Amino acid sequence: MIFLSVELSEAQRRDIFLGGKIGLTVPLNVKDKDDIGFGDVANTGVIVGFRGLWMYEKRLSLGAELNYQYNPPDYDFWYINPQYGEISLHYQTASLLLNGNYYFSHKDVRPYLGIAFGGFYIFNDLTYVSSYTGTDNDRSVSYKTNLFKPGFAPETGILFRLSKKTLLDINAKLVFIPNIPDQYENVYDENGVVIKVINKSPQANQQNLQLSVSLLFGL
Numbered sequence: 001m002i003f004l005s006v007e008l009s010e011a012q013r014r015d016i017f018l019g020g021k022i023g024l025t026v027p028l029n030v031k032d033k034d035d036i037g038f039g040d041v042a043n044t045g046v047i048v049g050f051r052g053l054w055m056y057e058k059r060l061s062l063g064a065e066l067n068y069q070y071n072p073p074d075y076d077f078w079y080i081n082p083q084y085g086e087i088s089l090h091y092q093t094a095s096l097l098l099n100g101n102y103y104f105s106h107k108d109v110r111p112y113l114g115i116a117f118g119g120f121y122i123f124n125d126l127t128y129v130s131s132y133t134g135t136d137n138d139r140s141v142s143y144k145t146n147l148f149k150p151g152f153a154p155e156t157g158i159l160f161r162l163s164k165k166t167l168l169d170i171n172a173k174l175v176f177i178p179n180i181p182d183q184y185e186n187v188y189d190e191n192g193v194v195i196k197v198i199n200k201s202p203q204a205n206q207q208n209l210q211l212s213v214s215l216l217f218g219l
Helices: 002-014
Strands: 016-027 045-057 060-071 085-103 109-130 141-163 166-175 184-188 194-199 208-218
Touching: 016 060, 016 166, 045 166, 045 208, 060 208, 085 141
Parallel strands: none
Antiparallel strands: 016 045, 016 208, 045 060, 060 085, 085 109, 109 141, 141 166, 166 208, 184 194
C-alpha cells in the first residue's frame, strides 16, 4: 500500500506543469453605442505572466496564472493642441486567475475551450502638463486610478505536448471586467473654457483580447 501510494503521488506530480507566458493584449470596444470603449483610448500592449497547470484527467485541466498587462494610450484620442500642453498616460493591470479547460483530444495536439475567473487590480496614471504652468491659466492635472475588480474570461487554444515534461500552449482570452465607474476631469484653455473632458477611468469595463504563448515544464 505504501508503494502504491508513492506511485500515485508521483503520477499526479508528473501531471503538474509550471512555466511562463508572453503575449499581446488588444483593447476592444465591446460597449454601448454612445460609450467610450477601451479600444478608443488605448493601443495594443503586452502581457507577461507565470502559469501552473494540472492535467488531472486526459481531457480536463485546472490552472492558475499571475499576469501583468500594459497598454499604451491612443494618442490620437488623447491629443491636445501642443499650445495647451502634453499628456503622459499608462494603463496597467495585474491579475490572478483560476481556470478550467476541456480538451477535444488527449493526443499530442489538444484543442480546448475553457473559462477563467479571478481578480484584476487596475492601476492607471495620467499626467497633463500645461504650457501655462506657473500662471493663472495653469490647468495641469495628475492622478492615479487604483481599482480592484473581479472579472472573467472565456478562452480557447491549442496545447502541444512537445515531450513528456514539456507543453506549449497557444491561448486566446476574451477578458471582461464589469462595473468600472467613470471619473471625469475637465481640461481648460487660458480663458477658462473647457477644451477636453478626460475620463479618469475610461476603460469601459476594460474588455480586451489576450493572445499569448506559454511554455510549461513538468515537475
